[in-house]
Amino acid sequence: MDARFKSRYGPYAVVAGGSDGLGAAFAEALAQRGLDLVLVARQEDRLRALASRLAQGYGIDAIPIAADLADVDAAMARIGALPAGIGLLVYNAAYAPIGPFAETDADRLARAAAVNVRAPLLLAKRLSAPMIARGRGGIVLMSSLAGAQGSPNLAAYAATKSFNATLAEGLWKELKPHGVDVLACVAGAILTPGYRQAEKSRPAPGAMEARDVAECALRALGKGPIVVPGAVNRVARFVLTRLLPRRAAIALMARNTGGLS
């Protein structure tokens, strides 16, 4: 229980993409701090199992909402119908169409835009309004080192992650006077089921456990617009964004992403 965190960002936190991997780690870290939860993901059984484990383990309320965030309007209608006072949004869900752009179906690109761009944008808009009225709250948007520059074979995903970082920076400044803290978590590799499925070879240098990334992000909320969890990832971001010329940064990233299919 963390009374200061709960009074600043409670009573309820929405974790969008909150049933597995990093989303489950965010949910558990928030439950440990005493926040009640609204967990959104598609696979209902897994979602219900996590909600019930956290509710019993931490004595909190955990509401599962089985919904596809590609249709954020439907998900928002269900969240909006809850009698819960929402003081925090963690937007974790993402879809990554991996592989050559020329061979990627337009439907998959549209899905990435819906899940990674339209949904966090509109959820932030919808949920920040009552936070602004209350004069307190928080928003965490998941970004990625892949979004620090163009990333071949992950071009669309990387662009959506760049969008989230830029959105968070703008909102950080804009919403601060209203008492709402906004943070982009610019993560390197995280050892989630999604990552292990996509990355067939050894994990990238600096790969982190999901619970460490979630803790790092929640501790950074309210301290600045961006957090990069892990020393190796902070060095990587410095090299990619400050030291290298743009085309060299893209080439370096391509050494990691260029073979993805």
Ligand SMILES: NC(=O)c1ccc[n+]([C@@H]2O[C@H](COP(=O)([O-])OP(=O)(O)OC[C@H]3O[C@@H](n4cnc5c(N)ncnc54)[C@H](OP(=O)(O)O)[C@@H]3O)[C@@H](O)[C@H]2O)c1
């Ligand atoms: N993993 C990494 O190496 C890495 C690196 C940098 C940044 N990130 C970012 O960190 C976040 C988590 O990454 P991850 O891919 O590794 O995922 P993850 O933490 O394993 O979780 C994905 C979660 O989102 C849910 N989800 C996915 N698509 C959804 C949709 N359309 N509607 C509702 N829920 C959805 C999943 O549940 P259901 O399947 O039940 O829907 C699951 O609970 C993402 O924003 C990603 O961009 C990840």
